[in-house]
Amino acid sequence: MAFSSSVKDNQSASQNAFQEIGFTSGSYKAMTNKVPCDVFINHRGPDVKHKLASNIYHALDAIGLRPFLDEEVLEPGVIIPSAIQNAMSSASLHIAILSHNYAQSSWCLDELSFMLRTGTKIIPIFYHVEPSDARWVIQGKGIYADAFSQHEKKGRFSSEKIEEWKRALHDVSFLSGHIVNEDRDEGRLLKSIFNEALQTRDGFRMKVAKFLIRSNEHMSRLMPDTDEESEDSEEDVEESASECSDEIISLIVDRVEDSVSECLNRIEVSVDGCLDRVESSVTKCVDRVEGSVNVYFDKVEQSGDEPIDELIERGFKKAFSLLTED
Structure with missing residues (x-):
C-alpha cells in the first residue's frame, strides 16, 4: 500500500x-x-x-x-x-x-x-x-x-x-x-x-472473492491466476473488484435458489416414494384378504360338518389378522 x-x-x-x-x-x-x-x-x-x-x-x-x-x-x-x-x-x-x-x-x-x-x-x-x-x-x-x-x-x-x-x-x-x-x-x-x-478497501473485496472462488472451480473465470503478473491499471483493478463483488452476490443468490430447489425436489421424491409404498402395501393387504376370504368360502362350500356361520367368522378373523400384520 x-x-x-x-x-x-x-x-x-x-x-x-x-x-x-x-x-x-x-x-x-x-x-x-x-x-x-x-x-x-x-x-x-x-x-x-x-x-x-x-x-x-x-x-x-x-x-x-x-x-x-x-x-x-x-x-x-x-x-x-x-x-x-x-x-x-x-x-x-x-x-x-x-x-x-x-x-x-x-x-x-x-x-x-x-x-x-x-x-x-x-x-x-x-x-x-x-x-x-x-x-x-x-x-x-x-x-x-x-x-x-x-x-x-x-x-x-x-x-x-x-x-x-x-x-x-x-x-x-x-x-x-x-x-x-x-x-x-x-x-x-x-x-x-x-x-x-x-x-x-476494494482490495479486501477481491481477497474475499479469491477465497470463495478457490472453493468453486467453475467460477475461476472471475479472477485471473494469482501467480501470473497482472498489467491491469488501478482503474481496471477497481472495476474488476466491483464486478467481482456483484458476481459473488449473484453466486450466493444462485446457491440459495439451487439449495431451495434441491430441497423441494427431495421432498417431492420422498413424498412420491411414501405414497407408492402406501399404495403398494394397501394393494398387497387387500389381495391377501381377498385370497383368504375366497379360501374359506371354498371350504364352506366343500364342508358339511362345520356350521357355515362359524366358518365365515373364522375366515374374517383370519383375514383381519393378516391385514393387521403390516
Whole structure:
C-alpha cells in the first residue's frame, strides 16, 4: 500500500519511539521484519488479547484477510518493534481497542500515535470504558489519569512524548466507533467490524472473492491466476473488484435458489416414494384378504360338518389378522 511522503517522514519518529525501548538505529535498520497486514489490531494484551482481540483476528482471518495480532502472526526470532511498525504501515484499516488498562502500555500509546499520523482509517472500540474517559485524559482526569501519572514519575519518556500520547487518546475519542459493555452483544460487534473491514478497501473485496472462488472451480473465470503478473491499471483493478463483488452476490443468490430447489425436489421424491409404498402395501393387504376370504368360502362350500356361520367368522378373523400384520 502506497503512503504519502508525510506518512513516510513520520516513520522515523515512530522508529525513535521504539529506540527508547532499547533498539539502536543501526540494529533497527539491519533487522527489519516485514509482516503482510490488512488490518492492524491495537490492544492491551492482558485486557483483551485472548478475548475480543482474538475473536476479531480469527473472524477476519477466516475470510482471507490478513489481520495483525502479535501472538498469532509473529514468528520466533522476529524483531518485534520493526515488525509492528511495518504492519501498521501496510495496513488499510486500524482497530484500536481501548480497555481499562490501555494507557499503562507505552507500546499501545506509541502505536496509537503512529496510526493517527498515517491517516489510515481507525475504528476505536471502547471496551468497558467510555469515549469521555479518553477525552478527559488531556485535562488529567478520567480512568487513564493514574497511568499517565506513573509514566511521568518513572521518567522513561519525555514530557513531549507523554503529551503526544494524551493528544492521541483525545483525538481518537472523537472518532466514530463501538462501545462494548454488558449491554452490547459481542457477536453484533464482530459482524459490524467484519462489514466495516470489507467496505474499507476494494482490495479486501477481491481477497474475499479469491477465497470463495478457490472453493468453486467453475467460477475461476472471475479472477485471473494469482501467480501470473497482472498489467491491469488501478482503474481496471477497481472495476474488476466491483464486478467481482456483484458476481459473488449473484453466486450466493444462485446457491440459495439451487439449495431451495434441491430441497423441494427431495421432498417431492420422498413424498412420491411414501405414497407408492402406501399404495403398494394397501394393494398387497387387500389381495391377501381377498385370497383368504375366497379360501374359506371354498371350504364352506366343500364342508358339511362345520356350521357355515362359524366358518365365515373364522375366515374374517383370519383375514383381519393378516391385514393387521403390516
